[in-house]
Amino acid sequence: MDIKSTEKEVNLLHERICSALGDPTRILILYLLSERGMYVNEISEALKLPQSSASRHLRVLRERNLVATERQGTAILYTLQDRRIIEALNLMRAILSQQLQEAAEITGAIQKINS
């Protein structure tokens, strides 16, 4: 039951996307960009981040080809490279909301027992 080395390489690449998603701020950025392209300062204001932090997070996303950039004068517009990343995030959101619902049901059941 071994994993082939080629498959391992794909999964290593795979990990490049996943670890980019491993930071909550970057998830928020992706959701922001899913609505419209934005400039660095817009993002840093929306998320109340120091400009340098926003820039660095965006760099990670760009290095992993999750966002694209386009210079417009002195500003740089960041946009989603591939909207399917939002689909992937929404799938996780669906899993989460089900977990939360189940947790609430358990909490409710416990409260019933205790009352």
Next chain:
Amino acid sequence: MDIKSTEKEVNLLHERICSALGDPTRILILYLLSERGMYVNEISEALKLPQSSASRHLRVLRERNLVATERQGTAILYTLQDRRIIEALNLMRAILSQQLQEAAEITGAIQKINS
């Protein structure tokens, strides 16, 4: 263009799934489990991991409700909690394979120019 605090909380939870996916070994484990339930030692052998590493990775996945456990005698069977996580991973894989394809086309074009 502010993010509501409730939304922020959801995204924090969200991050719990994503950061679990942020490790290549855990991605491999999830793919293994997508085929069938497995015991810790099976996983550690398949991935050539020390038993303690496999156990720790599985704990992370369990704490985030991505896998479920069931004791069977002295062994513990790990299974996927929600197959949609594999859908999410496959979406990322699709994004990746497109990126790789585009990269190959660029490489090919450069080789043509240079020849």
Next chain:
DNA sequence: TCCTTATATGTGGATAAGCGCATATATAAT
């Protein structure tokens, strides 16, 4: 050219993640 705006990066410090070794715990069998 000098100044302003927008973005990127160098740096240091704090925190977390991952690893392997050794050891502890839990179940089952003799």
Next chain:
DNA sequence: ATTATATATGCGCTTATCCACATATAAGGA
């Protein structure tokens, strides 16, 4: 009770990540 098997955890170490401050770069306008 002792032993064997399967899994989990304590520990120290190394490495990676994130942050915020200050500074650098890049483009545009006066």
